[in-house]
Structure formats: structure tokens, C-alpha cells
Amino acid sequence: MTLPTVRGWRRRVAGIAAAVLVAGIGAAPPAAAATSTVDTALEWYDATAATIATGTRPQVTNSRAWAISWLAAARATRTGAGRHYQEAALASAVHTALTTLIPEGAPTLDIALRTTLERIPDRRTRQRGVAAGRTEARSLLAQRAADGLDPASVNPAFPTPDPGPGIWQPTPPSLTTAQQAGTRFATPFLLDRADRYRPGPPPAPDSERYRADLAEVRAYGAADSAVRTPQQTDTATFWLGSSLTLYTGILRAALAQSTRPIATRAGLVAIFHVALVDTQIATSDAKYAYLRWRPVTAIRAGAGGDPQWTPLHPTPAHPDYPSGHNTYSGAAEQVLTALVGARARGPYTVTSPSQPAATRTYSDWRRPTEENIDARVWSGIHTRTADEVGVQLGRDVAAYTVSNAARLFA
Known part of the structure; x- marks a missing residue:
């Protein structure tokens, strides 16, 4: 699966923006x-x-x-x-x-x-x-009182699957049981069903695509990698933390730069987070439909594997495919592009909880997505295919959210 072409992406964004304007969301004049x-x-x-x-x-x-x-x-x-x-x-x-x-x-x-x-x-x-x-x-x-998004419903007990090629297993060092397995059963805000945009299956463990993915993670995502540059390590560390926390600063920049009336600006924040909730429900659906093992499991257990291989950063306790960080990025980028435009009104600077002394400055919403794709590979946490498919899943759910946003205000 590949990301959409630039031309197709622009057509899609234009169509979404038009739908939003027709619905009356974001069409108000400047304040x-x-x-x-x-x-x-x-x-x-x-x-x-x-x-x-x-x-x-x-x-x-x-x-x-x-x-x-x-x-x-x-x-x-x-x-x-x-x-x-x-x-x-x-x-x-x-x-x-x-x-x-x-x-x-x-x-x-x-x-x-x-x-x-x-x-x-x-x-x-x-x-x-x-x-x-x-x-x-x-x-x-x-x-929303019984929507299944309370902590207990999100994280029910989940039995570890029997081991086998490609099948998720708890990852070192914590060997924590699977998390967020219950999110897939929650009630979305707008999405009609969790599997509406479920991607096709991940590449087979013995496929050429998967072998290439795994070779990249093995080389660039190792704790002791000899090929990962200091700049790549910084990117991996910057984007390691919670996606919600990382994107709080990005959405804040869009809100701060907006000249729209207060009702429209409140709507931007609302639509953004409705899209992100529904995206996380769809992500959980896909992860637990496919139960794809993480790179650390594949590299240690696969033929010719390295039982001592360790990723740069600890692996989260849920399946690899698709990348949740990147479904979040794709959805956030899609909402901001549709409702604000492809570029920010001016440069904006954000911080990271996982690299407190660092800041990064951007001028659009797409560059953070691109960095997030690379970051999860360089952290040794995800394959590139899981990242790219995650971005597309997030964009799909967010496009649906924006197109149906008028229902939120009916």
C-alpha cells in the first residue's frame, strides 16, 4: 500500500474543504x-x-x-x-x-x-x-456516558496469542500484555463502524516487502546502530512521546494563528479531537484484526535473527500494524489541511515531552507527518509499511469526519 499521489491528495483536500464550507463549518468571516x-x-x-x-x-x-x-x-x-x-x-x-x-x-x-x-x-x-x-x-x-472509552473498557484483559510467524507477542523489556485492545469496541463520534477504513493485511512475513522493512528497522532502529545519524536519533526521540501531547502544540499554533470568530475556532478544536478519537478506534480495530508482531520480535525470532537485538526505544505493548502514532499524524494533518489550509499562517514552534530541551519549527502540517513516519522506524518500534499505512488510515477517518462534521452541530 502506498501513500496517495500529490495530485490525488490535492483533489481530495479541495473536495473536503468544499464540503466543509457547504456545511457551514469554518465558513464564518474573520472576527x-x-x-x-x-x-x-x-x-x-x-x-x-x-x-x-x-x-x-x-x-x-x-x-x-x-x-x-x-x-x-x-x-x-x-x-x-x-x-x-x-x-x-x-x-x-x-x-x-x-x-x-x-x-x-x-x-x-x-x-x-x-x-x-x-x-x-x-x-x-x-x-x-x-x-x-x-x-x-x-x-x-x-x-457519551457509556461509550466504552473509559480506562477499564479501553484496556480489558487480552490473552496473549499463541506464538507463530508474524503473530504479536509481548515485547521486552517489560513483556506487558497487550494494551488498548478494547478501544476497537468503543462508540465513535461520527464513524459508522470501526472497520470502515480497515487497511488490507500487512505484507506476509516471508515477502520481499517485509524483508526490506525489517532490514531497515534492524539497521537504523537498533540501540547501537552504526548507520543512524545523530539527527535521525534526535527525530526519533522528539516524536517518541504521546501523540496527543505532541499534537497539542501543533493544534494550538493553528488556533493561535486563526482570525476566525470564537465559535468557528471552538469548532476546529472539536472536529480535530472527534477525528482523533474515531481514528484511535479504527486503529485499535486494525491492530487487533491483524495482530502483527513487532520488529523486535521478528528480528530476534526470525530465520538468521539476532536474539540480542534491542531497539533504540522500548516497544509499546500492542501490535505493529498499523502505527498508532502515524494514524494520529495522518488524521491531524488531514483536519488541519481541510479546515485551515495546507500551510500555517506563519512558522510555529513546538516542544516534545520526550526531548524536553528541544524545539522544532514548521510552516505546514505535512512535515510533522513525514518526520513521524521516519521516527518510528529509527526508534526500532515500527516498520515503514506500518507507518505509511497508518498515515493513510488516519487521513481516511479524518476525511470522513470533516465531510460529516455538520452532524456534530445539528
Whole structure:
């Protein structure tokens, strides 16, 4: 399976963008100059990120919290006109959703809500916005209450398959049982079924394509690789951390650079995370449909293998195909390209939790995807085919999300 041609990709993006405009999502004119110097959407974006960063919940559970809180905000801001009303509605919706989903964050979120509301001079406007935000958040929380994205449902006990060529087995050093096996059974926000875009099977273990994939990982992804450059090691390390955390900075850049009204900007964040939740459900479906072993297992156990081979970075505890990091990247790139454009309004700089002292600067949304594909190979974690197929799966799910985004606001 290969990535789409540039021409096909451009046609697809153009078609998606047109569908979004017809649906009325993102078609609003630029916002008028605000009298306040505080960007309320960005203020609550940062509050959301800080709240979600607490604890050890699965990534998809955190993505769900983003999606619920900002979809509620996007709906609430569309229930009335006026910047102050919409600011109160956004703050109230995000506050209500997050304090319910992550109650330990309530004290800090309460302070943030008071700070926002104190800037709104008209009491009646403030109260109406707060009421709208609470109503939308409570409604959506009730709707998603049993969606299967809580930590216990995401990570049920999963029996280790019998070993065999190509079959996933727990990986060293932790030999942890398979994780995220339950995500495939969760209820998507928009996707009609988890396997709608399930890719075809991975290359057979004895195929030429798989042998080439494995040879690349063996050479470039080894902890003691003699061919991986320092720059490649940096790329692998930068992109090692949680995809949600890494893309929080990228989406923030798009939000900060936007001149659209607050309701449209809230919609961008909501659609982004709805797409990412549905992508993670589709990823789990594909991973556990194929149960493809990880490179470390193949290299150690295969014919002529190296039982001492060790990847640069520890291998996550779930199957190789497709790469979850790259389904996330593909979906994120697709949403931002469709709703913002192929390029950012200006250069943006992001950080990484797995390489705290480093920053990287980009001018578009595609370059992070390209780096992510390479990074998982150079980490010794994924084959290139798993990465490339992951990108396409993410793009497919996100394209479906954007094309059907009007249903989120009906």
C-alpha cells in the first residue's frame, strides 16, 4: 500500500474543504477586533491541556475529554450572538465537561472560570452564556456516558496469542500484555463502524516487502546502530512521546494563528479531537484484526535473527500494524489541511515531552507527518509499511469526519 499521489491528495483536500464550507463549518468571516487583549479560546485551550495532562489515563480517554469539552463549547457558542456571550458559553461548557470528567482538576478550573467571567461586564449576557455552556456540556456528557472509552473498557484483559510467524507477542523489556485492545469496541463520534477504513493485511512475513522493512528497522532502529545519524536519533526521540501531547502544540499554533470568530475556532478544536478519537478506534480495530508482531520480535525470532537485538526505544505493548502514532499524524494533518489550509499562517514552534530541551519549527502540517513516519522506524518500534499505512488510515477517518462534521452541530 502506498501513500496517495500529490495530485490525488490535492483533489481530495479541495473536495473536503468544499464540503466543509457547504456545511457551514469554518465558513464564518474573520472576527472583528476584540476589545479585550485576552484570547478566551486560547485561554481555555491551555486550561484544557493543563487539566488533561494530569493523571495516567489512556491517550484515547484523554482525547475523548478534549472532544466532549470542545464539542460542547462549539455547540454552546452557536446558540447566541455576541463575543461576550460566546466567551461565557465556551468557558462554561469546557469547565462543566472537564470538572465532570477530571474532577481533580476542578479547583484550578473554577479559578479559570471566575477569571473569564469577571471580564464580562454585562451580568445578563454572562448568565445566559454560562447557562448555554452548562446545558450543552451536560447533554453531551449524558450522551457519551457509556461509550466504552473509559480506562477499564479501553484496556480489558487480552490473552496473549499463541506464538507463530508474524503473530504479536509481548515485547521486552517489560513483556506487558497487550494494551488498548478494547478501544476497537468503543462508540465513535461520527464513524459508522470501526472497520470502515480497515487497511488490507500487512505484507506476509516471508515477502520481499517485509524483508526490506525489517532490514531497515534492524539497521537504523537498533540501540547501537552504526548507520543512524545523530539527527535521525534526535527525530526519533522528539516524536517518541504521546501523540496527543505532541499534537497539542501543533493544534494550538493553528488556533493561535486563526482570525476566525470564537465559535468557528471552538469548532476546529472539536472536529480535530472527534477525528482523533474515531481514528484511535479504527486503529485499535486494525491492530487487533491483524495482530502483527513487532520488529523486535521478528528480528530476534526470525530465520538468521539476532536474539540480542534491542531497539533504540522500548516497544509499546500492542501490535505493529498499523502505527498508532502515524494514524494520529495522518488524521491531524488531514483536519488541519481541510479546515485551515495546507500551510500555517506563519512558522510555529513546538516542544516534545520526550526531548524536553528541544524545539522544532514548521510552516505546514505535512512535515510533522513525514518526520513521524521516519521516527518510528529509527526508534526500532515500527516498520515503514506500518507507518505509511497508518498515515493513510488516519487521513481516511479524518476525511470522513470533516465531510460529516455538520452532524456534530445539528
